[in-house]
Amino acid sequence: MPATDPSAATPLTERVRTLLGPRPRVVAVATVRAGVVDSATLGADPGSDLELGSVSKGVTGLLYVDALERGEVSAATTLGDLLDVAGTPVAAVRLADLATHRSGLPRLPTSTPVLRATLDLWRHGTNPYGETLPELLEQARRTVPGPPRPRYSNLGFELLGHAVAAAAGTSYADLLQRRVAGPLGLDPFYAPSEPSGLRPGAVVGRDRRGRERAPWTGEAMAPAGGIRASAEAAGLLVAALLDGTAPGVAALDPVAPLARGLRVGAAWMTLAGRGRGLTFHNGGTGGFRSWLGLDRAAGTGAVVVSATTASVDRAGFALLKEPGPAAGRQGR
Numbered sequence: 208m209p210a211t212d213p214s215a216a217t218p219l220t221e222r223v224r225t226l227l228g229p230r231p232r233v234v235a236v237a238t239v240r241a242g243v244v245d246s247a248t249l250g251a252d253p254g255s256d257l258e259l260g261s262v263s264k265g266v267t268g269l270l271y272v273d274a275l276e277r278g279e280v281s282a283a284t285t286l287g288d289l290l291d292v293a294g295t296p297v298a299a300v301r302l303a304d305l306a307t308h309r310s311g312l313p314r315l316p317t318s319t320p321v322l323r324a325t326l327d328l329w330r331h332g333t334n335p336y337g338e339t340l341p342e343l344l345e346q347a348r349r350t351v352p353g354p355p356r357p358r359y360s361n362l363g364f365e366l367l368g369h370a371v372a373a374a375a376g377t378s379y380a381d382l383l384q385r386r387v388a389g390p391l392g393l394d395p396f397y398a399p400s401e402p403s404g405l406r407p408g409a410v411v412g413r414d415r416r417g418r419e420r421a422p423w424t425g426e427a428m429a430p431a432g433g434i435r436a437s438a439e440a441a442g443l444l445v446a447a448l449l450d451g452t453a454p455g456v457a458a459l460d461p462v463a464p465l466a467r468g469l470r471v472g473a474a475w476m477t478l479a480g481r482g483r484g485l486t487f488h489n490g491g492t493g494g495f496r497s498w499l500g501l502d503r504a505a506g507t508g509a510v511v512v513s514a515t516t517a518s519v520d521r522a523g524f525a526l527l528k529e530p531g532p533a534a535g536r537q538g539r
Contacts, residue, residue: 233514237442260490268473272455311352336428343427368430398429412494420494498523
């Protein structure tokens with residue numbers, strides 16, 4: 208794995224300030240070029256962890272493809288084969304369709320408690336995704352999938368992650384540690400099920416007006432948006448995606464259309480333009496925005512996570528496309 212070089216943080220920090228301006232109080236950023244990881248954290252200790260939001264779906268995509276390669280699941284495996292949803296409409300949904308957002312499931316469960324939680328998020332900054340796995344399965348049993356067409360679904364990726372974990376005989380949080388964080392040396396890189404599970408120094412997110420937002424923790428939502436990581440851990444993940452040491456890297460390969468100009472693999476989206484295919488996923492929670500992208504042909508990558516709700520997508524694409532400082536040192 209490539210090694211990080213803390214002494215290289217200064218030019219990267221200056222570049223991120225130029226791209227994002229002074230508004231974000233805390234930003235974690237990392238770039239990977241020629242096998243070198245350059246990471247920095249502004250406004251917090253370097254080891255502080257932030258919410259990755261829907262970038263977590265990309266990690267779940269890796270775990271799904273890894274499970275395919277291990278023979279634990281197949282493209283034809285259904286939710287009913289692995290989760291307690293037998294006899295309900297979602298039981299026939301295939302994991303392969305969940306992974307490419309073609310399951311027909313809605314973005315969120317259409318139950319009254321979910322709608323009320325979403326309203327409380329906007330009014331009070333509370334976490335709308337604190338369900339346990341049994342509560343998620345109860346929501347799923349009441350859900351009727353629509354036609355199998357491209358439709359981005361948080362619910363679908365929650366179910367996909369827990370189905371893959373069930374196939375391995377464990378929980379999603381444990382699978383994340385056993386197959387991603389542990390082997391790749393990512394620390395901190397975890398999915399807390401409740402606020403008490405946050406590590407010391409975990410960053411608190413804020414909205415655009417600077418108001419603190421509750422952390423998005425929850426057993427159910429972990430595969431779709433519950434992973435937290437430091438700048439260095441996120442940078443090492445990017446490096447592992449580029450050098451092929453991450454599990455299930457075939458998840459990056461686009462296999463189906465998702466939207467105009469976008470194709471999707473297992474969660475990961477590829478945007479083609481100017482002769483370059485850029486693979487990425489972004490995310491947003493109550494108090495964070497995130498972006499992780501790769502130029503696989505060039506062997507470069509970048510990740511930006513901000514502890515405020517202003518988008519970081521443009522900054523992420525800019526970091527990915529520019530040559531940047533030739534800092535750091537080559538790892539093995």
